Amino acid sequence: MIKNEVLIGFLIGLLANFIGLILAIFIFTEGAAVGVVIKQAIIEGFFTKLVSIGAVLNLVAFFIFIKKKQDYRARGVLLATVIVAISTFFINIS
Structure with a gap:
């Protein structure tokens, strides 16, 4: 159940x-x-x-989930944001 909520948040992110x-x-x-x-x-x-500018829209999704008290989906959005940030970092240094 919790994994599904995080996955949904990740995909939305x-x-x-x-x-x-x-x-x-x-x-x-x-x-x-x-x-x-x-x-x-x-x-x-x-x-x-x-891509980094595009990640700003994740803030909207994150705060919507926080306001609705869907913390696990908010964690998924945060995870997606972190993965995008790490990916852009590695693309940028290579």
């Missing part, structure tokens, strides 16, 4: 991060296609910055 990434692309670019922007971001080395 990843989904929120992905949606935040797409929103960041739409906000900071001038109507370019998402795939093109992602490829260009990887080539120019600012993809990790876009």
